[in-house]
Amino acid sequence: KGGIDLDIGVLDKFAQEIIKEAGERIRAAFSYDLIIETKSNANDLVTNIDRDTELFFIEKIKAFDVTHRILGEEGMGEKVESLEGVVWIIDPIDGTMNFVKQHRHFMISVGIFIEGKGKLGYIYDVMRDDLFYAIAGEGAWYNDKPLRKLTPVKLEEAVIGINASWVTPNKRVNHEKMIQLIRKVRGTRSYGSAAMEIAFVVSGKLDAYISMRLAPWDIAGGIIIASEVGAIASNLKGEPFDFLSQDTFIIGNPTVYQEIIANYIEQL
Ligand code: IPD
Ligand code: CA
Ligand code: CA
Ligand code: CA
Numbered sequence: 001k002g003g004i005d006l007d008i009g010v011l012d013k014f015a016q017e018i019i020k021e022a023g024e025r026i027r028a029a030f031s032y033d034l035i036i037e038t039k040s041n042a043n044d045l046v047t048n049i050d051r052d053t054e055l056f057f058i059e060k061i062k063a064f065d066v067t068h069r070i071l072g073e074e075g076m077g078e079k080v081e082s083l084e085g086v087v088w089i090i091d092p093i094d095g096t097m098n099f100v101k102q103h104r105h106f107m108i109s110v111g112i113f114i115e116g117k118g119k120l121g122y123i124y125d126v127m128r129d130d131l132f133y134a135i136a137g138e139g140a141w142y143n144d145k146p147l148r149k150l151t152p153v154k155l156e157e158a159v160i161g162i163n164a165s166w167v168t169p170n171k172r173v174n175h176e177k178m179i180q181l182i183r184k185v186r187g188t189r190s191y192g193s194a195a196m197e198i199a200f201v202v203s204g205k206l207d208a209y210i211s212m213r214l215a216p217w218d219i220a221g222g223i224i225i226a227s228e229v230g231a232i233a234s235n236l237k238g239e240p241f242d243f244l245s246q247d248t249f250i251i252g253n254p255t256v257y258q259e260i261i262a263n264y265i266e267q268l
Contacts, residue, residue, distance in 0.1 A: 006086065011112065012120055012135055018060045019108055022053050023126040026093070026108075036100055045096045050074055053092035053108070061088055073217045083116040083243060089220035093126075095193030103127070107195040111220025113243075121224025123199040132199040132225055140228035142203055149230045150204060152255040155184055158207035160256075161197035163190040171212045173236065173248075174266035181264035194249075198222030201251050202229050208252030208260060210236070216243045222251070232257040236267040 026049055035048040054072040061068050068086040070077035080087055088110060093099050095106035104127045112120040121140075123132045132147070134140035140147040165171055166178055182188060189206065191197050194214055200206040202225045211218075219233070219241065226233050235241055236248035238261050248267060252260060 006114065008119065008135060012133075014064055015110060015112065015120055015122060016131070016133070018057060019110060019122055019124045019131070020129075021060075022056055022092070022108055023124055023129065025056065026053060026099075026126050030103060034100060043097075045100055046074065047093075047096065047100065049099070050093045050096055051076060054090065057088070057090055057092065057110075071216065073215065081244065083113045085115070087113045089113065089216050089243070091195065091217035091220075094195040094218060095191075098192045105191055105193055105196060107193050107199070109195040109217060109219075109221040111222075111224050113220075118220070118224035118227070121221040123195045123221045123225065125196065125199070132203065133221075134225040134228040136224060136227065138228075140202065140225045147203055147225070147229050150202075150253045153207045153253050155256055155259045156186065158185045158253070158256045159187045159189060160185050160252075160260075161189050161191060161200065161206045161209035163192070163211070165212050166210075172268040173212070174268060177264050177266055181260060184264070194218040195222055198226070198251055201253070202226050202231050204253075207256045208250060210260075210265070211249040212236075213246055214241075214249040215246045219249060219251075226251055230254055234261070236261075236265050 029049045037046050038044055039046050051074050054074045054076045058070050058077050069080050070088045071080040072090040091109040093106050094109045099106040108124040110122040119136045121134045132142050197209040201209050223233055231251055232254050233251035241247050
């Protein structure tokens with residue numbers, strides 16, 4: 001059974017089922033102790049539940065179709081160096097720090113690519129049991145409600161998601177311009193889960209989201225939902241995001257995106 005003649009409806013139903021089941025398992029995990037470890041630095045957290053959840057997805061997907069490949073943040077799947085065939089890009093918990101500290105505001109993010117094209121995208125708010133999802137070419141939904149195409153917003157009325165990491169010296173953007181952007185917009189927010197912030201952009205709760213560094217699993221689900229509602233995403237140079245590496249990132253309502261990229265962001 002190859003990837004090409006897949007029934008998208010069947011795949012969507014299966015994906016939604018395992019995402020909800022993974023969410024149930026994560027909610028249950030709060031009744032016992034989390035094992036918290038660090039990765040690249042003392043603030044880069046991972047828990048046994050991040051890893052268990054990724055393994056859960058791998059086992060389910062391989063039982064569904066052994067030819068599907070899985071690229072997950074915790075690296076429990078095989079090495080994925082191309083997007084040939086069917087590739088699931090998964091962040092088992094996006095917002096691990098929120099998961100550990102706040103017990104809320106963390107997402108499961110899943111993007112399914114077929115022969116390099118994003119086909120199905122999911123962002124699941126585990127504690128709220130809220131699902132944002134899209135089927136390429138067919139539309140996007142927030143639970144049972146269709147998501148509308150985004151309409152123009154003035155930059156001075158925009159609310160944008162951004163965290164304070166742009167002020168640190170190793171973040172290579174023009175600070176003067178960023179200061180002007182922050183003065184110009186109506187407000188800024190920082191939620192600690194890239195997938196959640198992308199879900200907010202595609203549903204009009206934020207007008208843009210900017211990050212100094214994201215990985216494919218942070219955005220794979222969201223980018224597929226984005227194209228169904230007309231949100232635009234790229235790196236901070238305005239170039240397409242590379243799905244097999246890490247990059248700067250911006251997603252926004254089209255009018256807000258254009259104005260930010262043209263006048264306020266200069267990646268050095
Ligand atoms: C992180 C979150 C966070 C973003 C980081 C990501 P993780 O993902 O999305 O909001 O600022 O860049 O790495 O590690 O919690 O899955
Ligand atoms: Ca992480
Ligand atoms: Ca993440
Ligand atoms: Ca993660």
